[in-house]
Amino acid sequence: xxxxxxxxxxxxxxxxxxxxxxxxxxEEDTREEMVFGFWVFMMSDLILFGLLFATYVTxxxxxxxxxxxxxxxxxxxxxxxxxxxxxxxxTFGMASLALKYREDRVRLxxxxxxxxxxxxxxxxxxxxxxxxxxxxxxxxxxxxxxxAFFSLVPLHGLxxxxxxIWLVALLGQMAVHGLDAPVKTxxxxxxxxxxxxxxxxxxxxxxxxxxxxx
Amino acid sequence: MSDATSLIFGRLGWDALPFWxxxxxxxxxxxxxxxxATGAAGMVVLGALAAIVLVTWLGKWKYLWSEWLTSPDHKKxxxxxxxxxxxxxxxxxIEAVLMRVQQTFGLDGGFLTAEHFGELFTTHxxxxxxxxxxxxxxxxxxxxMPLQIGARDLSFPVMNQVSLGLTAAGAALVMISxxxxxxxxxxxxxxxxxxxLAYNPGAGVDYWLWAVTLSTLSSTLTGINFAVTIxxxxxxxxxxxxxxxxxxxxxxxxxxxxFGMPPLTVATGLLALDRYLDFHMFTTDLGGNMMNYVxxxxxxxxxxxxxxxxxxxxxxxxxFATFSGKRIYGYRILVIATMCIAVLSFTVWLHHFxxxxxxxxxxxxxxxxxxxxxxxxxxxxxDWMLTMYRGRIRLSVPMVYAIGxxxxxxxxxxxxxxxxxxxxxxxxxxxxxxxxHFHNMLIPGLLFGMLSATNFWFPKATGFRLEExxxxxxxxxxxxxxxxxxFPLYVLGLMGMPRRSVxxxxxxxxxWMITAGIGAMVILCALLCLLMQLWVSIxxxxxxxxxxxxxxxxxxxxxxxxxxxxEYNFPVLPEIYSIDAFMTEKDRGQGWQAPDHYxxxxxxxxxxxxxxxGITGLAMAFGLVWYMWWLVIGAGLVTxxxxxARGFVRSTTRTIPAHEVQRSHEHWLEQVRRTNPIxxxxxQTTANHGRPVPPIEGAVQ
Numbered sequence: 001x002x003x004x005x006x007x008x009x010x011x012x013x014x015x016x017x018x019x020x021x022x023x024x025x026x027e028e029d030t031r032e033e034m035v036f037g038f039w040v041f042m043m044s045d046l047i048l049f050g051l052l053f054a055t056y057v058t059x060x061x062x063x064x065x066x067x068x069x070x071x072x073x074x075x076x077x078x079x080x081x082x083x084x085x086x087x088x089x090x091t092f093g094m095a096s097l098a099l100k101y102r103e104d105r106v107r108l109x110x111x112x113x114x115x116x117x118x119x120x121x122x123x124x125x126x127x128x129x130x131x132x133x134x135x136x137x138x139x140x141x142x143x144x145x146x147x148a149f150f151s152l153v154p155l156h157g158l159x160x161x162x163x164x165i166w167l168v169a170l171l172g173q174m175a176v177h178g179l180d181a182p183v184k185t186x187x188x189x190x191x192x193x194x195x196x197x198x199x200x201x202x203x204x205x206x207x208x209x210x211x212x213x214x
Numbered sequence: 215m216s217d218a219t220s221l222i223f224g225r226l227g228w229d230a231l232p233f234w235x236x237x238x239x240x241x242x243x244x245x246x247x248x249x250x251a252t253g254a255a256g257m258v259v260l261g262a263l264a265a266i267v268l269v270t271w272l273g274k275w276k277y278l279w280s281e282w283l284t285s286p287d288h289k290k291x292x293x294x295x296x297x298x299x300x301x302x303x304x305x306x307x308i309e310a311v312l313m314r315v316q317q318t319f320g321l322d323g324g325f326l327t328a329e330h331f332g333e334l335f336t337t338h339x340x341x342x343x344x345x346x347x348x349x350x351x352x353x354x355x356x357x358x359m360p361l362q363i364g365a366r367d368l369s370f371p372v373m374n375q376v377s378l379g380l381t382a383a384g385a386a387l388v389m390i391s392x393x394x395x396x397x398x399x400x401x402x403x404x405x406x407x408x409x410x411l412a413y414n415p416g417a418g419v420d421y422w423l424w425a426v427t428l429s430t431l432s433s434t435l436t437g438i439n440f441a442v443t444i445x446x447x448x449x450x451x452x453x454x455x456x457x458x459x460x461x462x463x464x465x466x467x468x469x470x471x472x473f474g475m476p477p478l479t480v481a482t483g484l485l486a487l488d489r490y491l492d493f494h495m496f497t498t499d500l501g502g503n504m505m506n507y508v509x510x511x512x513x514x515x516x517x518x519x520x521x522x523x524x525x526x527x528x529x530x531x532x533x534f535a536t537f538s539g540k541r542i543y544g545y546r547i548l549v550i551a552t553m554c555i556a557v558l559s560f561t562v563w564l565h566h567f568x569x570x571x572x573x574x575x576x577x578x579x580x581x582x583x584x585x586x587x588x589x590x591x592x593x594x595x596x597d598w599m600l601t602m603y604r605g606r607i608r609l610s611v612p613m614v615y616a617i618g619x620x621x622x623x624x625x626x627x628x629x630x631x632x633x634x635x636x637x638x639x640x641x642x643x644x645x646x647x648x649x650x651h652f653h654n655m656l657i658p659g660l661l662f663g664m665l666s667a668t669n670f671w672f673p674k675a676t677g678f679r680l681e682e683x684x685x686x687x688x689x690x691x692x693x694x695x696x697x698x699x700x701f702p703l704y705v706l707g708l709m710g711m712p713r714r715s716v717x718x719x720x721x722x723x724x725x726w727m728i729t730a731g732i733g734a735m736v737i738l739c740a741l742l743c744l745l746m747q748l749w750v751s752i753x754x755x756x757x758x759x760x761x762x763x764x765x766x767x768x769x770x771x772x773x774x775x776x777x778x779x780x781e782y783n784f785p786v787l788p789e790i791y792s793i794d795a796f797m798t799e800k801d802r803g804q805g806w807q808a809p810d811h812y813x814x815x816x817x818x819x820x821x822x823x824x825x826x827x828g829i830t831g832l833a834m835a836f837g838l839v840w841y842m843w844w845l846v847i848g849a850g851l852v853t854x855x856x857x858x859a860r861g862f863v864r865s866t867t868r869t870i871p872a873h874e875v876q877r878s879h880e881h882w883l884e885q886v887r888r889t890n891p892i893x894x895x896x897x898q899t900t901a902n903h904g905r906p907v908p909p910i911e912g913a914v915q
Contacts, residue, residue: 036446037370040441040442044434044475046474055484062906063501064499068469144500147494147495151493172862182861
């Protein structure tokens with residue numbers, strides 16, 4: 001009995017929700033390992049953000065006479081960023097559906113490109129926000145509070161940047177190798193990261209922006 | 215310095231050389247310290263050169279490259295981890311001995327400067343935790359765990375290479391800091407504000423920061439790799455509650471790594487932001503709060519203690535069972551105790567700073583949580599003793615370490631309970647009592663565990679036994695040396711001597727210090743005995759070969775294959791019906807059998823990723839330490855390109871044809887048949903070639 005048979009016997013389901021092509025047990029097992037491993041990595045990454053959130057909260061009082069959230073944040077811009085990111089999650093969802101149900105690659109690539117564009121737009125607005133904060137004297141060296149802000153929010157931005165680079169790399173892989181199994185699992189894992197970053201951003205929007213402006 | 219040179223070399227100048235200050239300042243203190251530092255740097259340079267010359271002389275570069283550095287094989291990566299650990303262990307022991315010698319002569323002075331002493335205790339601690347303990351246990355889990363669960367490799371072999379590369383880079387950075395000095399003087403915990411730029415502008419803290427960060431990243435990846443492997447790659451029938459206890463502890467350690475390493479990444483990352491980008495996270499001014507660092511560090515630091523101690527618990531569980539000729543007592547309870555410890559380890563971090571100003575209620579809560587850990591640990595100790603009870607005990611070398619561990623570890627646990635009482639902690643915190651306590655946990659716990667494991671599994675990895683006479687000498691030197699060195703420190707702590715003191719002015723300390731100094735010499739002897747043991751064993755390798763693979767009448771799957779095992783571990787994946795799978799096989803007379811048919815085996819192909827990430831990681835860290843920004847950016851870009859390019863590679867596996875598997879397996883089975891089965895009384899003789907007589911009645915329950 002091979003290891004895959006046992007998995008089936010013990011009720012370990014194959015990875016649901018994604019059409020990985022003709023059933024090929026051995027390869028699906030490998031892919032399941034990849035995806036599970038990525039979930040575990042996400043848990044570890046979530047601890048990073050959780051700790052930075054906690055640190056941020058303890059530093060709220062440490063403005064040292066410098067500008068605080070009221071003076072620095074613009075709800076409109078933060079709201080736009082939130083909307084962009086939420087829509088990008090939706091478009092990535094559409095890309096996942098295209099991957100699952102469509103044979104042709106066009107839809108998939110289009111949805112991925114739309115997602116990429118939204119990711120870049122998010123980064124653009126975030127950088128614009130930071131720029132206007134800098135103009136108002138909101139630089140990290142000004143106070144402990146601002147240091148905490150700039151250790152939390154740009155880390156999310158860095159993650160989005162990495163996710164965008166990954167997306168481009170996957171498109172490149174698709175151009176070279178076609179829609180093969182590694183590309184598919186790559187998209188699957190990137191989707192997990194993308195939605196994860198969305199959730200983290202909701203935390204940032206609620207706690208940092210709404211909390212700061214309330 | 216001109217602009218051009220500073221563009222290239224950053225802030226690295228001639229004054230980084232360890233003998234530079236000695237050339238300008240001829241006072242005896244400077245000269246003595248300069249000579250010691252230069253000697254150490256010389257040893258690093260000579261050691262590196264000797265290694266290069268040796269490999270060239272033997273003509274082994276190609277072999278080293280294709281069989282080791284680029285190999286994705288978990289067994290080879292495990293061995294390389296252990297080699298790093300042993301090299302770093304030697305350095306850190308020598309540093310420890312130097313500190314003991316300093317304090318022996320430290321009444322009213324001594325010969326080391328406070329600065330030099332500070333570097334010594336910082337590197338000693340940093341190396342022992344991050345570059346001895348972590349690589350050692352990572353190496354042993356890497357080697358043994360896949361064999362125990364019937365897997366062919368870890369889930370992510372290339373990521374395993376990257377972990378090794380990052381650890382090697384961190385270790386190399388600490389070694390480089392001997393040649394291009396200085397290292398940090400902030401202790402292995404690196405508390406700000408002392409480690410902030412305002413008080414410590416030099417390169418030292420940055421060396422510490424990046425070495426630790428590299429090690430942390432490595433351990434996070436390792437944790438993910440181990441956990442996924444154990445969850446997803448077990449052989450058919452290897453249910454969770456049939457896993458060997460060592461694998462259970464490896465799983466708990468992996469989970470602790472996944473959740474326990476990020477706090478350290480955050481702590482060192484934020485400290486780096488403070489130092490490089492003028493943030494104010496932990497500074498004394500502008501709203502910084504250093505208590506956040508202390509909390510973050512120990513939110514890592516306490517789980518870390520159990521990352522270090524759980525694998526030894528697993529190792530000792532295997533060893534007590536094997537050398538008592540019995541099934542482990544209370545398997546299920548031991549698993550539950552391990553899990554309890556893993557969970558509780560996240561609830562006690564505050565006991566590392568009872569005196570730092572929080573309310574008495576909080577201290578009480580954390581004190582009680584700390585004492586609770588004594589319960590599952592106590593359960594384990596009783597289970598081990600009950601495993602030995604009425605067993606047919608063989609006092610082998612691993613067993614000597616194990617029994618030394620039980621006695622000394624319980625003692626250390628007692629002093630831990632004392633320290634867990636906040637009111638007592640107020641009296642003895644930051645004193646040598648604390649130093650004695652945690653060395654009492656880590657030397658008998660972690661280090662004895664690792665050495666015990668080395669003696670136990672060495673024949674599996676190399677195909678020959680470690681020589682026992684030198685093994686016993688090393689073990690007894692360790693036990694006696696430990697007691698002589700650290701028991702006096704308990705007394706000194708109670709007498710009020712603070713930790714990390716370069717000198718003291720209290721003559722009453724002297725007798726205890728001299729005793730501790732003698733103990734350090736015995737530990738040095740222990741290190742030499744270990745080296746002798748290795749040398750003698752390699753010399754007598756043919757006489758002591760155990761190719762048949764089962765020199766200790768082992769109980770778990772790793773003993774069911776040849777020693778050393780083939781690259782693919784198992785010619786066909788085994789099926790498991792019980793705990794102690796191999797013992798059950800032997801009991802039923804089903805050991806060493808040929809399968810019905812062989813199939814092609816797909817194994818991961820060689821990859822240069824580990825080497826690339828290791829080198830670029832080291833280059834980035836070195837550039838950051840000395841402000842060579844071109845190096846940081848260049849190495850960063852290479853890393854990015856390498857990672858992206860790796861995504862385009864599709865030929866990631868290679869196939870070993872069935873007939874090759876069959877040939878090598880049948881060759882081994884033939885050798886096993888020719889091997890004379892031996893009784894346990896001949897275990898330590900040259901008659902032991904790795905095949906035991908069938909189990910005695912009662913050994914398998």
